[in-house]
Amino acid sequence: MLTVLKLGGSLLSPERAGAAGNWDGLAAAVARRAAAGEALCLVHGGGGALTAFLAARQIPTRFHQGLRVTDAATLEAAVMVLAGAVNKHLTAALNHALPAAGAAARAVGLCGLDGACIAAAVADPALGHVGRVTGGDPRLLRALLAAGFLPVLASLAAGPDGPLNVNADQFAAAAAGALTAARLLFVTDVEGVLDGAGQPLATASLAALTQLTHAGTLHGGMLPKLAACRHALEQGVARVEVIGAAALLAGPAPAGTQITLGSPA
Ligand SMILES: Nc1ncnc2c1ncn2[C@@H]1O[C@H](COP(=O)(O)OP(=O)(O)OP(=O)(O)O)[C@@H](O)[C@H]1O
């Protein structure tokens, strides 16, 4: 029973250090789950850190329907920040937290390019070097999991001409499908999917979320997340949830929004 756990990039921004979403706190929460026997594969974003890195170099950031428009300079920065700084700091925090929690697993930081584990094609030339996942080779991830390691994946995929920047939610859904994970958990900076009154929904069907999108209640970064939930559910991932960082820190009790293929019975 594998859980793919996606940590939102907004939680990993440098300015979050020390706040509720700090890396050490998140790593400790993940380590407690691993110590309790949960097999885990992590996927992370790094949106906040990447935007800050680009801003420091006067490179503008532009999003289209929740996806980062990725020119050549942004792709280079994405490789450095996502597969570099964010991935390695998170891996280091986990390798501090795992033994402290009594977990035998050790974290290995990598991305979709390693072992060509997640492959992608250019999604839409207008978005630049943005990938749409087309497949991949799960052997490396399976070998790591079987040997007791905890893969930590930055959301860069193997494209036909080099790395492609893939939305981390869509990357996580692809990883969950490829690894036939039982559970996919999106940990983000809101408590769950919020309704028109700003309240988190306990459960929501894909159809209900599409309605919220048409009503303008669901937008921005939640759009690729919705597409990722759909992808994962259609690939047979049984439980797909969107939760806040506070819920991850609090423990395994149900929280946030469970997304279902159809209306809950
Ligand atoms: N109906 C909604 N419910 C909850 N959040 C929503 C909704 N509509 C839009 N959002 C936005 O979606 C954001 C979460 O997506 P976002 O892509 O910013 O974070 P993430 O996926 O956790 O991080 P990253 O993309 O860096 O990995 C929320 O912070 C909120 O601003």
Ligand SMILES: [Mg+2]
């Ligand atoms: Mg996102």
